[in-house]
Amino acid sequence: MNSTxxxxxxxxxxxxxxxLVLHNIWNAGSARAVADxxxxxxxxxxxxxxxxxxxxxxxxxxMAASLRVASEVAGAVDVPVSVDFEGGYAxxxxxxxxxxxxxxxxxxxxxxxxxxxxxxxxxxxLADQAARIAAIRAAVGPxxxxxxxxxxxxxxxxxxxxxxxxxxxxxxIAYGEAGADGIFVxxxxxxxxxxxxxxxxxxxVNVMRMADDPLIATLAQAGVARISHGxxxxxxxxxxxxxxxxx
Numbered sequence: 001m002n003s004t005x006x007x008x009x010x011x012x013x014x015x016x017x018x019x020l021v022l023h024n025i026w027n028a029g030s031a032r033a034v035a036d037x038x039x040x041x042x043x044x045x046x047x048x049x050x051x052x053x054x055x056x057x058x059x060x061x062x063m064a065a066s067l068r069v070a071s072e073v074a075g076a077v078d079v080p081v082s083v084d085f086e087g088g089y090a091x092x093x094x095x096x097x098x099x100x101x102x103x104x105x106x107x108x109x110x111x112x113x114x115x116x117x118x119x120x121x122x123x124x125x126l127a128d129q130a131a132r133i134a135a136i137r138a139a140v141g142p143x144x145x146x147x148x149x150x151x152x153x154x155x156x157x158x159x160x161x162x163x164x165x166x167x168x169x170x171x172x173i174a175y176g177e178a179g180a181d182g183i184f185v186x187x188x189x190x191x192x193x194x195x196x197x198x199x200x201x202x203x204x205v206n207v208m209r210m211a212d213d214p215l216i217a218t219l220a221q222a223g224v225a226r227i228s229h230g231x232x233x234x235x236x237x238x239x240x241x242x243x244x245x246x247x
Contacts, residue, residue, distance in 0.1 A: 001078070001080075003104075003107075003109055003143065004143040006079070006080040006081075006109045007080065007109040007110065007143040007144055007145060008143065009040075009041075009080055010041050010080035010082065010109055010110055010145050011145055011181060013040055013041055013226075014181075014182055014204035014225040014226055015204075015225055016198065016204060016205075016223050016224075016225045017220050017221070017223055017224075017225075018220060018225075019216070019219060019220050019224045019225050019226055019227045020040070020041060020225065020226045020227070021216060021226075021227045022039075022041065022042075022043040022082075022226065022227065022228050022229065023039070023229050023233050024043050024044060024045030024048060024084070024228055024229050024230060024231070024232075024233055024234075025042060025043070025044055025045070025048070025073065025233070026044065026045065026048035026049045026051070026052040026069075026234050027049070027052055027069060027072065027073065028069075028072040028073050028075070028076035029076075030233070030234075030237075031044075031073045031076050031077050031081070032076045032077060035076075035077040035078070035079055039079065040079055040080075041079050041080045041081070041082065042073060042077055042079055042080070042081045042082070043081070043082040043083075043084070043112075043228065044069065044070070044073060044081075044082070044083050044084050045084050045228070045229075045230050045231055045233075045234065046061075046066075046084040046085075046086050046112075047230065047231040047234070048230075048231045048233070048234035049061065049066065049069050049084070051231070051234060052234065053065060053069075057086075058086070058118055058119075059086050059087065059089055059118050059119070063089040063099065063102075066083075066085070066089075067102055067103060067106045068106075070083045070103060070106040070107060070108050071106040071107050073107075074106065074107025074108060075107060080109045080110070081107060081108050081109060081110075082108060082109065082110035082111060082112070082145060082147065083103055083106075083108040083110070083111050083112070084111070084112040085099075085100070085103055085111040085112060085113060086112075086113075086114055086118055087113070087114055087116065087117070087118040088100060088113055088132070088136070092132075093131045093132045093134070093135030093136075094135060096113075096132050096135060096136060097135040097136050097138065097139035097140075098139070100113075100136040100139055100140050100144075101139050101140060104140050104144055109143070109144060109145060110144060110145030110146070110147060110181075111136075111144075111145070111146060111147065112147045112149050112184060113132075113133065113136065113146060113147065113148055113149060113180075114149035114150075114151060114184075115129040115148070115149065115150050115151060115171065116149075116151040116154075116155070122155065123150070123151060123152070123155065126170065126171055126174055127174075129148075129171070129174075129175070130174045130175060130177070130178040131178070133146060133148055133175055133178040133179055133180050134178040134179055136179070137178065137179030137180075138179075145181045145182065146179060146180045146181050146182070147180070147181065147182040147183075147184050147206060147226075148171075148172075148175035148176075148180035148182065148183050148184065148203075149183075149184035149185075149186065149206075150168055150171045150172065150175070150183065150184070150185060151186065151187070152164050152167050152168040152171065152185070152187075153168065153185055153186065153187030153188045154186045154187035160187075160188060160190065160193055165193065165196065165197065165200075168185060168188075168197060169197065169200045169201050171183075172197075172200075172201040172203050173201050173202075175203070176201070176202060176203045180203060181203070181204070182203055182204045182205070182206055182225070182226060183201070183203040183204070183205055183206065184206040184207075184208075184226075184228070185197060185205065185206070185207060186207070186208040186230070187208075188207060189207075189214070191214050191218055191219070191222050192222075194207060194219065194222045194223075194224060195221075195222035195223055198222060198223030198224060199223065204225030204226060205223065205224050205225055205226070206224070206225065206226035206227070206228060207219060207224050207226075207227060207228070208227075208228045208229070208230045209227050209228070209229055209230075209232075210229070210230060210232050211232075
C-alpha cells in the first residue's frame with residue numbers, strides 16, 4: 001500500500017463497537033514484533049519512545065529524534081503507522097502544521113495531537129487548539145489521521161464530573177469541525193462515562209487501557225473505536241528484562 005492507501009485503511013479500522021486495539025511501540029524492533037503478531041496497524045507512545053532513549057516525556061526528546069524513530073518504524077513494517085507527536089513541538093498553527101508535514105514525510109499516516117500546553121500549565125484554549133488542528137489538516141491534506149487528544153480528564157487528580165464531561169464533548173465537537181478524525185480521552189476510565197462520551201459526539205473515541213480492566217469487550221460495548229495501551233507494553237518489557245538480568 002502507498003501512504004494514501006495506508007491512511008484510508010487506518011481510518012477504516014476505527015469502528016464504534018469494534019475497536020482497533022493498539023499495543024504501543026517505541027522503536028523499529030518492537031514495531032516489527034507487534035506487526036509480526038498480526039497487528040493491522042502500529043502506533044508509537046511518546047512516553048515509551050522518549051524513555052527508550054533516556055528522555056522524559058513531554059517533548060524532552062528532540063523533534064529530530066522523534067522524526068527519526070518515526071521513519072525507522074515506518075520503514076520496518078508494511079502496515080499503517082501512527083505517531084504520538086505530543087503537542088506538535090510548536091505553539092502556533094503555522095509551526096505545528098510545518099512539523100506535521102515533516103512527520104508525514106517521515107512515513108507516518110497519522111498522529112496523536114494533544115491540547116495540553118506541553119511546556120506550561122493547563123490546556124490550550126478551545127479555539128486556539130481548533131485553529132492548530134485546522135492548520136495541520138490544511139497542510140497534510142485528507143489522507144492523514146489526526147487523532148485529537150484532549151487532556152480534560154488527564155490534568156491533575158480531579159475525578160471526571162459533569163462539567164468536565166461537557167468540556168470534553170465541546171472540545172471533541174470543535175476538533176472534529178476543525179478536521180480531526182478521532183478523539184483520544186486519556187484519564188477517562190469509568191465505562192458508563194466512556195459510553196456517555198461516545199454517544200455525545202460523533203468522532204471515533206480512543207481510550208487508554210493501562211491495566212487488565214476494563215476488559216476490551218466491555219469497552220467495545222461502550223462504543224469505543226480505538227484502544228491504546230500507552231506505556232504499559234514498554235514498562236512490561238523493561239520489567240521482564242530487569243527480572244532476567246537479576247537472575
